[in-house]
Amino acid sequence: MEGHCVLRVEVKDANDNPPEVLVTSLLNPVPEDTPPETVVGLFNVRDRDSGANGDVSLGISSDVPFAIRSLQNHFSLVTLETLDRESTSRYVVELIAQDGGSPALTTTLTLLLNISDVNDNPPHFLQPSYDAFLLENNPPGSLLCTVSASDPDDGDNSRLVYSIQSGQVQGAPTSSFVHINPDNGNLYAQRTFDFELMQVLPVSVAVRDSGSPPLRANVTVYIFVLDQNDHAPTILHPAIH
Ligand SMILES: [Ca+2]
Ligand SMILES: [Ca+2]
Ligand SMILES: [Ca+2]
Ligand SMILES: [Ca+2]
Known part of the structure; x- marks a missing residue:
């Protein structure tokens, strides 16, 4: 006599597969002027287990200005606040995928996100104004003073160019009295100064960075001409009788 029996073997899933995280797209570097809630990355997760063992959640390290937003198995990385490269x-950024097994398995994906520079800082002069003192009868080309500005941005956004603001002094252009080295801010006399004609010359100096568009600042340099004893006294002789 033959008989049949049906043997039902139920293979119960064990949580033997950790979750996987797939990077679909990533914006890197992230510009520092990216507004909050901008999507900078897209991720998918998968887990070959079934049931809770294959249910994956994605978390993020707490000390970064980014957050994870989820839609089923699709996750996006968004900016949480305004960034500042300076x-x-x-x-x-650590992304931690965790399944629902007991115990749960986790997979950590580490992202190095760079923040790229935007020209969001104007240059600023290190002093509110500058004084230079020059003995009259100077040779042309004498160094008067050095103005200096700084800019916390990066690259061209902090590369500074100095110039003399156009203007007139005693009917002549300011640039005929002084000139400036555009790279280092050294200010030089263009001519010989005469105390009897001019005692103080205010010069407006500008600096701009090389960003697009450039940002600027101005400062005034006061050039004080110092008297030299270059006129012999005139002796008025008493009339001789
Ligand atoms: Ca699993
Ligand atoms: Ca900034
Ligand atoms: Ca700048
Ligand atoms: Ca910047």
Whole structure:
């Protein structure tokens, strides 16, 4: 006599597969002027287990200005707040995928996100104004003073160019009295000064960075001409009788 029996073997899933995180797209570097809630990355997750063992959630390290937004198995990385490259130029972002098994398995994906520069700082002069003192009868080309500005941006956004603002002094262009080295801010006399004609010459100096568009600042340099004893006294002789 033959008989049949049906043997039903139920293979119960064990949580033997950790979740996987797939990077679909990533904006890197992230410009520092990116508004909050901008999507900078897209991720998919998968887990070959079934049921809760294959249910994946994606979390993020808490000390970064980014957050994870989810839609089923699709996740996006968004900016949470305004970024500033001048304070933090790079973030280490950890994405932690965790399944629903017991115990749960996790996979960590580490992203190095760089923040790229935007020209969001104008240059600023290190002093509110500058004084230069020059003995009259100077040879042309004498160094008067050095003005200096700084700019916390990066690259061209902080590359500075100095210039003399156009203007007139005693009917002549300011540039005929002084000139400036555009790279280092050294200010030079263009001519010989005469105390009897001019005691103080205010010069407006500009600086701009090389960003697009450039940002600017101005400062006034006061050039004080110092008297030299270059006129012999005139002796008025008493009349001779
Ligand atoms: Ca799993
Ligand atoms: Ca900034
Ligand atoms: Ca700048
Ligand atoms: Ca900047």
